[in-house]
Amino acid sequence: MTKTGAVVLAAVLLTGCSGVQRDPPIQVWDDMKQQPKFTPQGANDLPFLADARDARRPPEGTVARGHMMEQTAYFTGMDGDLYVGKSPVQFTPALLHLGQQKFNTYCQPCHDKTGSAQGIVPIRIPTWQPSNLTEDRVVQFADGDIFNVITNGRRSMPAYRFQVSVEDRWAIIAYVRVLQRAAHATKADVPADHTAELQ
Numbered sequence: 001m002t003k004t005g006a007v008v009l010a011a012v013l014l015t016g017c018s019g020v021q022r023d024p025p026i027q028v029w030d031d032m033k034q035q036p037k038f039t040p041q042g043a044n045d046l047p048f049l050a051d052a053r054d055a056r057r058p059p060e061g062t063v064a065r066g067h068m069m070e071q072t073a074y075f076t077g078m079d080g081d082l083y084v085g086k087s088p089v090q091f092t093p094a095l096l097h098l099g100q101q102k103f104n105t106y107c108q109p110c111h112d113k114t115g116s117a118q119g120i121v122p123i124r125i126p127t128w129q130p131s132n133l134t135e136d137r138v139v140q141f142a143d144g145d146i147f148n149v150i151t152n153g154r155r156s157m158p159a160y161r162f163q164v165s166v167e168d169r170w171a172i173i174a175y176v177r178v179l180q181r182a183a184h185a186t187k188a189d190v191p192a193d194h195t196a197e198l199q
């Protein structure tokens with residue numbers, strides 16, 4: 001065999017292109033590939049851990065960060081058995097901006113930008129008609145009622161609790177109130193210095 005031939009043969013044999021290997025490789029020096037360790041959800045045999053689990057159970061009553069959902073009006077929209085009448089969150093320009101952004105993301109596809117229920121979904125699927133959020137019936141809703149519709153859905157409207165955080169739900173409600181106010185605006189709502197622009 002020529003010298004080059006031997007080098008090529010050695011390269012092929014030594015690079016370990018073994019294809020599919022079903023048995024564990026034989027390890028002459030295991031280089032710490034095998035060693036005792038904890039694995040998530042694994043069993044362990046440390047004698048002082050009576051339950052033999054690797055992952056320790058959190059102490060009773062542990063709450064994950066950011067998941068402290070107490071049974072208060074803010075988290076449930078309820079006051080005892082009744083819907084909260086007025087939002088527990090103070091309306092501010094920042095809240096309305098957040099509400100606008102979230103409404104346009106999560107509600108607008110069905111209810112449209114003005115809340116009048118002519119979004120792209122009912123245009124494409126005429127049998128799936130949302131409620132007109134600016135009609136009197138919905139204007140009369142308690143804030144907590146709207147909170148509940150977003151959280152749990154209602155009739156043919158799906159729930160949005162996983163997409164829309166509690167904070168965002170109250171912001172959306174504030175913005176829905178703005179849309180309702182705008183839909184029922186009268187000449188008297190136009191600031192005096194703009195009345196001249198009215199046709």
Ligand code: HEC
Binds near residue numbers: 107176
């Ligand atoms: C996938 C479409 C869809 C989206 C998105 C959607 N809705 Fe609805 N919504 C509906 C439908 C359909 C109804 C009418 C339910 C019925 O009467 O069967 C409805 C009804 C409502 C009602 C009135 C319930 C009633 O009793 O008439 C409110 C309030 C409401 N939606 C708020 C929201 C808000 C706020 C959002 C955004 C977080 C939202 N919806 C997102 C489809 C949607």
